[in-house]
Each structure stands twice: as C-alpha cells, then as structure tokens.
Amino acid sequence: MTDTPDATPDRRPGGRTARVRAQVLDAVRAELAEHGHEGLTMEGVATRAGVHRATVYRRWRDVGGLLVDVIDAAGEIDWQPPDTGSLRGDLTALNQEIQQSLVERPSFAVALMAASFHSAPAARAQTRLWTDRYAQCEVLVERAVERGELPAGRPTDARSLLIAATAPLYHELVLLRAERDPRLPERAARAAVLAAAAGAFSDAGS
Template sequence: MTDSLDTTPDRRPGGRTARIRAQVLDAVRAELAEHGHEGLTMEGVATRAGVHRATVYRRWRDVGGLLVDVIDAAGEIAWEPPDTGSLRGDLTALNQEIQESLVVQPSFAVALMAASFHSEQAARAQTQLWTDRYAQCEIIVERAVERGELPAQPTDARSLLIAATAPLYHQLVLLRADPDPHLPKRAAEAAVLAAGAGAFSVRRTRPL
C-alpha cells in the first residue's frame, strides 16, 4: 500500500499525484469491466490500484466521484476529428474509431453507460463529454460545406453526426452484437445520402 495522496497546492501535475490518479482510474476501468457498476466499490478500487483506501475516499469521496473522474479523463485525451478530404471518408474514419474503442473494452463501455443511470454526477459528466465531443466533430460538417458536398442551406451538424454514429452504438452496446467490419462505412454513407437530400437542413422560418 502507498501513503495517502499528496494534496499540497504546489504538487507537480506529472508527479506522484498524477501517478496515483492514473493507478486509481485504471482500477476503476478494470473493476467496471469485470464487475459492472453494481460491483464498483471504493475498497475494491483501492485494493486493485494498490493505494490506501483513505487516499481514494479523500480524493474522490465516493463511487460517483470515481465515475466522474474516469469520464473527465476521457475528455482530457488529445484527439482530433478525422480529416480524409471528404465527408464520407471523415464519417467512416470516425465510425471506425468508435467501433474499435467499443470492441476493445465492450463491458467497460456498457458498464459506464449503465452507471450514468445510477449516478447523477456521472450522468452530468457523461452528457458534458458527449456534448463536447459532438461540438468538436462539427468541423467535419463545416469542411464538407466548404467543399460543396452539402446543400447550400445550413445543415444541423450535430443531427448529421448523431445519425452517422448511432448505428455503431446500437449494434455494439444495445444489441451487444459482433462487430460488423462494413458497418462504419455503411452508416457513414447512409448519413451522407440523407444529408445530401436535405434531411439535416435547418429550415429558417420567415418573420411574420
């Protein structure tokens, strides 16, 4: 067991504090993947992480705090939306990334989503993460407009992105089906065809 977490204001971000955080969050992910959110406990996380449970309680307070930090950590990862030169290519590449991430640790993904229904803290953090990710990906649609791939009428970027990516979550998370190597491209192409037909166009109302 290690000693309690250093909480001094001048602690080094990349030092011992960061190392302990990484150990604990890795333990949370492993516990979720193995036991689901129902089996996630502060004691179990502390034991797996090899830190004193007082450290975990002081830093994260409760299971909700652990879940929030795991979700926050996902948002801290340096990531940029794909830029392949076409809307179809960008959405396909995005879907391939999503599919790969869900295949690597499907039980963790399912458990984390389930946990958001039992923790208000986790639900808020997860909503913010998704909001930020979709906002970050709106550049894919903006580039497509600049290239003339979409109608001149303004496009609801978020609706298009949701339509393109939703089949992956439906197949792998809701149905828990085997990954289909062709699904990322098919889902992207369907969304592109719908967008080209104006399905996601924002229709402006005329003032009275």
C-alpha cells in the first residue's frame, strides 16, 4: 500500500460530496471486510461504490487515504460509553460490544487492525481514534468513584483499568483466534474491577 499524508477530505462535507464520501467509505468497509487489506484497491472501491475511479483518486489519492478517512469517519459517530449503573456492568457491556465487532464475519474491525500495520497514516489515525475512545470511557471510572465502587482517596488510572478490562477480548479472539466465549466479557470485567478496587491501577503507584 502507498502511504499518504494524514490529510483527509473535509470531515463533514454536504450535498453530493457527502453522498459520494458515504458511498465510497461504505465500499471501503465492505471491500476490507471481505478481502482484507491485500485485496483493497482503488478500482474495487470505485466499482462497488458506483463512483468514477477518477473521483476516488482525486479525493483520496490512494488506499492509504481511504483507510485514514474510514477510520476518521468512525470517530465522527456519536458513540457513548455504556451506563448500566455499575462499573462491572459498564465494562461488561463495553466488552460485549468489542466481542461482537471481533467475532462477526467478515469482521471489519479485525481487517482494519490488520490494514493499519501496512499504512503508517492509517496506524496514526487508528491511534487517534483509540485515544479518543479511551478518553470518552474515563467517565466510567469517574462514575464508579462517585458511587463508592473505587477509592476516592487513591485515584485510579482510568486508561490502565480500561486496557486491563478489554485486553482479554483481543488476546483470545485476535491473537489466539479462539471461539467466542459468551462468559468472557463479564469475566474480564469482573477481574479488572476487583483489581481496581484493590488499588492495582492507582496513580499513587503499586
């Protein structure tokens, strides 16, 4: 894949421009999920989108540009962290979302992760997206402190807790390619909550 600068088309264009962008990005998601990054081509995306390939080349330049924009588009979705009334419930719900995205076939999430290893701009865009998602999810820890589930006098590193809670999903489903375990989202959440309550993710140190 050819890398491009991190510049992307206008993030919220209107009218025909918005329709073309939506068609092309939908095509990128479908092509990437079905054929992986190896099979993602400008021509294939243009054909699936029903858009002249010159338009695709002019707006996105190459496959790297398409990947960056499709990741940026994910960040534009009005996603909100779960709010179940407990930290364990919130993390379980979050893990269930992650698990579903990883086990569906074809999995766009897995294909996009793989593609980011072949495009530096896409990798940077994915890092930006995940950084934003972690920041959004810090509210789960804030609410847990307010409810008394986590110690208020010993601040919890929210990002470390979130990584610990979600990492088992990626380890099992992406690295080990294990079968979906419906108990894993809750089990991983429970372990992370117990560790957090014991001060394992305290900013004050070990």
